[in-house]
Amino acid sequence: MNLFVSALEPSADHAAARVVQELVARGPLCSFGFGGPALARAGVELLEDATKSSAMGFGDVLSGLGRVARLWTAAREATGARQPDVALLLDSSDFHLPLARVLRASGIRVVQYIGPQIYAWRRGRIGLVARRVHALASILPFEPALYEGTGLRVEYVGHPLLDEPLPRSREDVRAELGLNAHEPFVALFPGSRPHELRRHVPVLEETARLLLCRGVKTRLVPPGSPLRAQDALCAADAAIAASGTVTLEAALCGCPTVVMYKLDRISAAVARHALDVPYIALPSWIAGRTVMPELVQEQATGNLLCSAVSKLLVPQVAQAMRKELSQLRAALGPSGTASRVANLVEATHRANAHGRSRDHQ
Numbered sequence: 001m002n003l004f005v006s007a008l009e010p011s012a013d014h015a016a017a018r019v020v021q022e023l024v025a026r027g028p029l030c031s032f033g034f035g036g037p038a039l040a041r042a043g044v045e046l047l048e049d050a051t052k053s054s055a056m057g058f059g060d061v062l063s064g065l066g067r068v069a070r071l072w073t074a075a076r077e078a079t080g081a082r083q084p085d086v087a088l089l090l091d092s093s094d095f096h097l098p099l100a101r102v103l104r105a106s107g108i109r110v111v112q113y114i115g116p117q118i119y120a121w122r123r124g125r126i127g128l129v130a131r132r133v134h135a136l137a138s139i140l141p142f143e144p145a146l147y148e149g150t151g152l153r154v155e156y157v158g159h160p161l162l163d164e165p166l167p168r169s170r171e172d173v174r175a176e177l178g179l180n181a182h183e184p185f186v187a188l189f190p191g192s193r194p195h196e197l198r199r200h201v202p203v204l205e206e207t208a209r210l211l212l213c214r215g216v217k218t219r220l221v222p223p224g225s226p227l228r229a230q231d232a233l234c235a236a237d238a239a240i241a242a243s244g245t246v247t248l249e250a251a252l253c254g255c256p257t258v259v260m261y262k263l264d265r266i267s268a269a270v271a272r273h274a275l276d277v278p279y280i281a282l283p284s285w286i287a288g289r290t291v292m293p294e295l296v297q298e299q300a301t302g303n304l305l306c307s308a309v310s311k312l313l314v315p316q317v318a319q320a321m322r323k324e325l326s327q328l329r330a331a332l333g334p335s336g337t338a339s340r341v342a343n344l345v346e347a348t349h350r351a352n353a354h355g356r357s358r359d360h361q
Contacts, residue, residue, distance in 0.1 A: 007035045112133040279294060
């Protein structure tokens, strides 16, 4: 199989690498595209390390237009010259959906792994996705129903986090951090993108100072930290996390968590007019109800975050949230996500082998 793969975020890089490793174990594979260190280790020929810089929000994206244009040109030139059998595109729908249109028009079959968040906003993209990709590997159990009637092949494959190695024991991690068994400990997750770090780290540092005054120890866990997120979550009594994948990691670890987020002014203004969603945390979307308290924009202050997470340190409150989180873990199903995505890629390749599609949409 000749595979083009594109993963523009660190988390997507790791998820894509597991799929590539699965495909390599099954037979000959020639792969190239965009990704990061994980895909490079998996043997993918990288056109560029696309995970070094990522943006989210309209104000942030403006500063990255040059990078986007460079990636777009490189993708079109490489896929045009090498004509892969299948393109595996992960997340980053604002880049990948336009690219999928070009690839499909060139007779390249497209598998989208981690689709756009149509459940939260811009539901008009449902038809767009159905016209531009051949198959969608869904990571959330409620997503396939959203595409019913479109004719698109959508398979729930499970979340990539289900394939993560098991965390170390709570006792081992706390000993490494110099904590005894009974000291209250809160893990702080500012996010992974540059703009998230700029806006969230100062607020979380203020929160940490306030918690310390209450006798609660904290640890900031930025991207690249030697302390792995799931290890920190299993060792913590509670957490404060920027909205994103880490909130689902917290749910899988059974860690009571407060969710926070701050956008730039332009993005916040657009979001207020464009979004009408009941919550921002993934666990709440999966459960269909508020599972974790959320503090967004002006509410995401040191004082309010300190107060919210302190409530989660109360044993009865913590126990109630852990019970909810255990039910959510069961709803996600078993591990083996990468294997199921590889199955879908192979099925798409077999369909291509019976005659290349010449779609022009």
